[in-house]
Amino acid sequence: MGDSVALDVLEHEHDVIRKAAAGMEALAARLESGRTVDVNLLNGVVEFLRVYGRACHQRKEEDLLFPALARRGVPSVGKPLGSLTFEHLKEWAAVGALAGAIRSYAAGDRDAPARVIALLREMAHFYTDHAWNESNLLFPYAARVLTPIDQAELLAQFEIVDREIGKDVVERLARFGEKLAEEAA
Numbered sequence: 001m002g003d004s005v006a007l008d009v010l011e012h013e014h015d016v017i018r019k020a021a022a023g024m025e026a027l028a029a030r031l032e033s034g035r036t037v038d039v040n041l042l043n044g045v046v047e048f049l050r051v052y053g054r055a056c057h058q059r060k061e062e063d064l065l066f067p068a069l070a071r072r073g074v075p076s077v078g079k080p081l082g083s084l085t086f087e088h089l090k091e092w093a094a095v096g097a098l099a100g101a102i103r104s105y106a107a108g109d110r111d112a113p114a115r116v117i118a119l120l121r122e123m124a125h126f127y128t129d130h131a132w133n134e135s136n137l138l139f140p141y142a143a144r145v146l147t148p149i150d151q152a153e154l155l156a157q158f159e160i161v162d163r164e165i166g167k168d169v170v171e172r173l174a175r176f177g178e179k180l181a182e183e184a185a
């Protein structure tokens with residue numbers, strides 16, 4: 001077992017999230033070309049963001065990784081942890097706005113497609129940038145600060161998060177995120 005077991009899990013989730021972000025761009029392009037998108041697929045994006053992005057992934061970072069780093073002396077306010085937590089909050093607000101825009105789209109509101117397009121793009125850019133910051137700046141730093149025992153403990157706690165959500169749910173949503181670009185085509 002490698003020493004970066006916990007960070008490897010988060011990195012894998014970032015891969016899924018990056019693919020889902022590409023899928024959100026593809027959905028936005030489809031709507032922009034005047035074609036319709038199945039409301040179930042759009043609601044699937046919201047579920048992916050809420051359950052996989054927030055309840056599964058961000059919770060592992062905010063509730064488990066960041067406190068573990070703070071215990072190793074990384075400041076919990078300011079950069080990097082305070083800023084990343086603030087970005088999570090902004091993402092969370094944008095998911096609520098997207099869910100609202102999708103409801104208007106489903107109701108046939110004429111202005112809704114433009115709002116759905118803008119929010120899908122905003123979320124896609126946001127997630128891509130945020131994952132880049134964590135993968136390229138935070139995780140290499142975390143890999144130096146955390147001990148192998150810290151990482152093993154985090155891995156066990158990550159397992160509990162997945163089990164609470166349901167491993168089958170997490171896997172289904174990961175596949176949804178990975179295949180979103182194909183579905184959107």
Ligand SMILES: [Fe+2]
Nearest residue numbers: 057061131134
């Ligand atoms: Fe992350």
